[in-house]
Amino acid sequence: MRYAVRLVVLLLAGGLFASAQQRPDVFLITIDTLRADHVQCYGYKRVQTPALNRLARDGFRFSQAFTPSPITNSSHVTILTGLLPSHHGVTDFVVPLDASHVTLATLLRQAGYHTAAFIGAAVLDSDTLAPGLDHGFDYYDNFPRRPRTNARFGRLERRGMDVVERAERWLDGHPGGRHFVWIHLYDPHDPYEPPKPYSQIYRDHLYDGEIAYADSALAQFLRYLDKRDWYRPALIVAVGDHGEALGEHGEDTHGIFLYDPTIHVPLIMKLPGSGGMSSTAKSGAVDAQVRTTDILPTILDVLGMRVPRGLDGTSVKAAFAGGGIDSRPAFGESDYPLRFGWAPLRSLRLDNSKLIEAPRPEFYNLKSDPGEVNNMYEPWNKTVQEFRSRMAELRVPTANAGNDAGVSDSTRAELRALGYLGPEGTTNAPAPLLLPDPKDKIQEANLLHKALLASDNGDTGRARGELEKVLTIDPNSVIALRQLGELESGAGENEKAAGHLKRARELSPHDPLIAQLQGQALAELGDLPAAREALESSIHMLPGQFEARRLLAEVDLKLGDTKSAVDQLESALMLQPGNAAVQLALAKAFVADKNFSDAVQQLQQLSKDEPKNAEIYELLARAYEGLGKKEMAQSAAARAAALRRKQ
Numbered sequence: 001m002r003y004a005v006r007l008v009v010l011l012l013a014g015g016l017f018a019s020a021q022q023r024p025d026v027f028l029i030t031i032d033t034l035r036a037d038h039v040q041c042y043g044y045k046r047v048q049t050p051a052l053n054r055l056a057r058d059g060f061r062f063s064q065a066f067t068p069s070p071i072t073n074s075s076h077v078t079i080l081t082g083l084l085p086s087h088h089g090v091t092d093f094v095v096p097l098d099a100s101h102v103t104l105a106t107l108l109r110q111a112g113y114h115t116a117a118f119i120g121a122a123v124l125d126s127d128t129l130a131p132g133l134d135h136g137f138d139y140y141d142n143f144p145r146r147p148r149t150n151a152r153f154g155r156l157e158r159r160g161m162d163v164v165e166r167a168e169r170w171l172d173g174h175p176g177g178r179h180f181v182w183i184h185l186y187d188p189h190d191p192y193e194p195p196k197p198y199s200q201i202y203r204d205h206l207y208d209g210e211i212a213y214a215d216s217a218l219a220q221f222l223r224y225l226d227k228r229d230w231y232r233p234a235l236i237v238a239v240g241d242h243g244e245a246l247g248e249h250g251e252d253t254h255g256i257f258l259y260d261p262t263i264h265v266p267l268i269m270k271l272p273g274s275g276g277m278s279s280t281a282k283s284g285a286v287d288a289q290v291r292t293t294d295i296l297p298t299i300l301d302v303l304g305m306r307v308p309r310g311l312d313g314t315s316v317k318a319a320f321a322g323g324g325i326d327s328r329p330a331f332g333e334s335d336y337p338l339r340f341g342w343a344p345l346r347s348l349r350l351d352n353s354k355l356i357e358a359p360r361p362e363f364y365n366l367k368s369d370p371g372e373v374n375n376m377y378e379p380w381n382k383t384v385q386e387f388r389s390r391m392a393e394l395r396v397p398t399a400n401a402g403n404d405a406g407v408s409d410s411t412r413a414e415l416r417a418l419g420y421l422g423p424e425g426t427t428n429a430p431a432p433l434l435l436p437d438p439k440d441k442i443q444e445a446n447l448l449h450k451a452l453l454a455s456d457n458g459d460t461g462r463a464r465g466e467l468e469k470v471l472t473i474d475p476n477s478v479i480a481l482r483q484l485g486e487l488e489s490g491a492g493e494n495e496k497a498a499g500h501l502k503r504a505r506e507l508s509p510h511d512p513l514i515a516q517l518q519g520q521a522l523a524e525l526g527d528l529p530a531a532r533e534a535l536e537s538s539i540h541m542l543p544g545q546f547e548a549r550r551l552l553a554e555v556d557l558k559l560g561d562t563k564s565a566v567d568q569l570e571s572a573l574m575l576q577p578g579n580a581a582v583q584l585a586l587a588k589a590f591v592a593d594k595n596f597s598d599a600v601q602q603l604q605q606l607s608k609d610e611p612k613n614a615e616i617y618e619l620l621a622r623a624y625e626g627l628g629k630k631e632m633a634q635s636a637a638a639r640a641a642a643l644r645r646k647q
Helices: 002-014 050-058 072-081 104-110 160-173 206-227 292-302 317-321 336-340 382-394 409-417 442-456 460-473 478-490 494-507 512-525 528-541 546-558 562-575 580-592 596-609 614-626 630-646
Strands: 026-031 060-066 114-118 139-141 179-185 235-240 264-270 284-291 330-334 345-350 353-357 362-365
Touching: 026 072, 026 206, 026 292, 050 206, 050 235, 050 264, 072 104, 072 292, 104 114, 104 179, 104 292, 114 160, 139 160, 160 179, 160 206, 179 206, 235 292, 264 292, 284 292, 284 330, 292 317, 336 442, 345 382, 353 382, 362 382, 442 460, 442 478, 460 478, 478 494, 478 512, 494 512, 512 528, 512 546, 528 546, 546 562, 546 580, 562 580, 580 596, 580 614, 596 614, 614 630
Parallel strands: 026 179, 026 235, 060 284, 114 139, 114 179
Antiparallel strands: 060 264, 235 264, 330 345, 345 353, 353 362
């Protein structure tokens, strides 16, 4: 009997499962913006993280785990594919994950698992900001396209408890078979707004309060697994997607730099059979350097599944047997600076040394200088040359951040509301290292980030102030000029808006959004010929713009060019076929062009969709009158009058 028990234990620990039915459930927990040195089981004393502590006691805690990217989309795709960002291609927001890259969800679903994902922020929504991230999932819990509230929570974020409860409801509805469930807790991401009592307990350290709250949501999920007797048999992986700078090296949050505060993450793996009084699997700490690219191959290895070739990560399962593993080279990539027109960054971390490739390169001895403050870079240094050779083996062309033709206005708005620069403001510079070094621009990045969040919160005064500070540092900041133009336009200050946007367009003549915004401001000022020129230029640069075509149609109608207006509106409807406002505008254009037959056809359909819209019947009366159908015109006019009286 004892031999049989030991055999089962060895099979579990070795991952030698014959079928999906014998394999354990797999739960992947990613906690956004979680730096390793702010977790209790990593030695931090200011925060309580009992759930992560429990997983660390029952499993293996990797003290030196690193992500290749400080951006949420890129880092999560790396976790789910085992590839570096430059290899899976998702080096920025809105960039689709190509179906040729197999995800962990796809592999496990092929092995018979039920697969589901529950995300805590719209930044991972597979319909908008993270296309393709749902590959392999039977269910992917995206955000609603029409949220019921304009509040941040529900529109852009979900509290950790909400995410966990959604996962639990799905599991309740799918109790049979084996499960792979990915839960994404976004709470530690800024702005730091933990709910009570965490906002009170950690009022002087709100980032830590968000971590404590996220841990409480994880604890809730672990209790749920306990009740279902699913905890001990499961393979559970908890990992931060990236960290948070918290002002170190001048960076307030994350996304730009590749210093350890934003790439050193907690990684904990609880093996099947561990946890509780009858625990059978080992646990412990692993100090060798590992990467988040190693997560996918390790999970497959533990499950006894074939690991695909060509991955950038390798399994760390040998560490679970107590044999130890060698430290692996940790590569880092940051293309987000390209959004600002600044140079991208690359890094390599190994053997207590770190090289950061930038216009002004950096090299650190991490043993004597863990804070990365004493730059020892010398191009003739032997280690620097070795690191450069290793980086060259993986180097691929920098991603073109300028291809944003398919990005909708609402998607841009979501990204900016989350505090990230949208797809506008990009560069196609052929030599990125000739661009400004992000080290020289980090203060601007911080101010722009604050302005985006203030604008989303409706605090236009603060947003304006932050942008004006940017312009005192760099009067030629295209991003600040454009955002100021948008703010002034929204406030009805169109003359100021047009001035800012004129300057922005002079500096960046190939940016279609700037041209569109300038055209809108000029139209409001009544300078219709100049507005038409700006809007036509915008559409020429980026034809798939709904808003620019709608605005140009309005300008064309005011200028009396009904034929051009009709062309623009029909093109707009090809982009958004069900847009009622554009359909009504097209009917107005038909009437203005005396094309009464097409106007009637358009308006009759609209009246079915919006039977209480008086303006539709007023236009219908004019169209019928133009066709000489007096009785029908009178009936439509009477209907319009009756609707007006009810308003």
